[in-house]
Amino acid sequence: xxxxxxxxxxxxxxxxxxxxxxxxxxxxxxxxxxxxxxxxxxxxxxxxxxxxxxxxxxxxxxxxxxxxxxxxxxxxxxxxxxxxxxxxxxxxxxxxxxxxxxxxxxxxxxxxx
Amino acid sequence: xxxxxxxxxxxxxxxxxxxxxxxxxxxxxxxxxxxxxxxxxxxxxxxxxxxxxxxxxxxxxxxxxxxxxxxxxxxxxxxxxxxxxxxxxxxxxxxxxxxxxxxxxxxxxxx
Numbered sequence: 001x002x003x004x005x006x007x008x009x010x011x012x013x014x015x016x017x018x019x020x021x022x023x024x025x026x027x028x029x030x031x032x033x034x035x036x037x038x039x040x041x042x043x044x045x046x047x048x049x050x051x052x053x054x055x056x057x058x059x060x061x062x063x064x065x066x067x068x069x070x071x072x073x074x075x076x077x078x079x080x081x082x083x084x085x086x087x088x089x090x091x092x093x094x095x096x097x098x099x100x101x102x103x104x105x106x107x108x109x110x111x112x113x
Numbered sequence: 114x115x116x117x118x119x120x121x122x123x124x125x126x127x128x129x130x131x132x133x134x135x136x137x138x139x140x141x142x143x144x145x146x147x148x149x150x151x152x153x154x155x156x157x158x159x160x161x162x163x164x165x166x167x168x169x170x171x172x173x174x175x176x177x178x179x180x181x182x183x184x185x186x187x188x189x190x191x192x193x194x195x196x197x198x199x200x201x202x203x204x205x206x207x208x209x210x211x212x213x214x215x216x217x218x219x220x221x222x223x224x
Contacts, residue, residue, distance in 0.1 A: 004155070042216045043156075043201070056211070091155055099143055099210030104155030 002026070006092050006105035014113050018080040021108045023092030024073055031098045034067055034077050035091040037107070043091075049075065050098055061086075082112045118215050119202055125221040132189040134218040136202030137182075143205045145178060146212070147187050150199045159187075159200075164207070192222045 005024040013019060025032050033048040047057040049069045057067070064083070069075040079086055089109050093102040120135045136145070144163045148156040162169045162178045162185065169176045175188040189196055199217045206213065 043214045045212075045214070093155070097210075099205045099212070101146060101158040101161055102156070102212065103158070106153075106155050 004092055004094055004103050004105035006090075006108055008108055009106065010109045010111075012111045012113065013082060015083055016081045017112075018078065019082045019086075019110060019112075021077040021090050021092075021110070023075045023077070023105060025075070025092070025094030026103055027073065029094035029096050029103070030072075031095045031100075031102075032069060032075050033093040033095075033102060034075070035093065036088045037091060038088045046077070048098070055098075084112045086110065087112050119200070119218045121218060122216070123219040123221070125223060126192060128192060128194055128222050128224050130192055132192050132196070132220055132222075134187045134200050134202075134220070136185045136187070136204075136215055138185075138202075138204045138213075139183065141207040142180075143207045143210060145176075145185050146203045146205065147174075147176060147185075148201045148203065150201065150217070152198075156201060189220075192220075194222050194224050196220060197222045 007022045031050050034046040035043055037043045046059045047067045048055055052069045065079055067077045089107045091104050091107045093104040095102045118137050126132055142164055144161050146161045147159045149159055150156045160171050160176050162176050173190045178185045199219050201217045202215045203212045
């Protein structure tokens with residue numbers, strides 16, 4: 001079984017540009033999570049979906065961040081406009097149900113110059 | 114504040130020794146999970162212990178849970194260089210099944 005697939009693995013862009021991160025969860029998993037990880041703040045939950053519906057987006061830093069899950073096999077996290085402080089590793093994870101073990105992708109390392 | 118807080122923040126031991134990491138939490142939980150993160154990779158689930166369980170084993174891993182003290186420990190026996198990683202605990206709240214993450218313990222195994 002393929003794991004959680006994220007793309008791109010690395011993204012370097014200039015501030016002000018739009019950034020789109022992509023995630024394909026494991027087939028059959030009903031819950032999908034977006035995280036951000038930095039040295040300073042550790043692992044932060046940004047948003048999670050259950051059955052494609054956003055349940056908790058209280059971790060989304062501000063209106064520049066948005067996430068969608070148009071179907072069970074795909075989700076995007078968009079930052080527009082991007083700022084240098086958005087530089088981090090962004091992880092997508094999925095689980096069969098909320099509260100069950102999560103499977104993580106290898107992350108997108110984002111650098112905003 | 115963090116629901117799960119790991120202790121110590123960093124641990125450096127010789128290969129072959131045992132490594133113990135602790136996790137404390139504040140509110141009622143459904144289960145507690147331990148994860149490992151190798152450098153540059155995503156987190157990998159290691160073991161889940163339910164609130165009605167006290168101890169669980171998986172290979173060289175032993176997890177204990179003390180709900181009266183709201184704490185858990187992860188023991189890695191006979192450590193290997195490949196165990197070098199960061200280890201995170203995550204508590205699953207009884208109220209809404211949300212995972213709350215600790216800050217992690219960085220474990221270094223010296224050959």
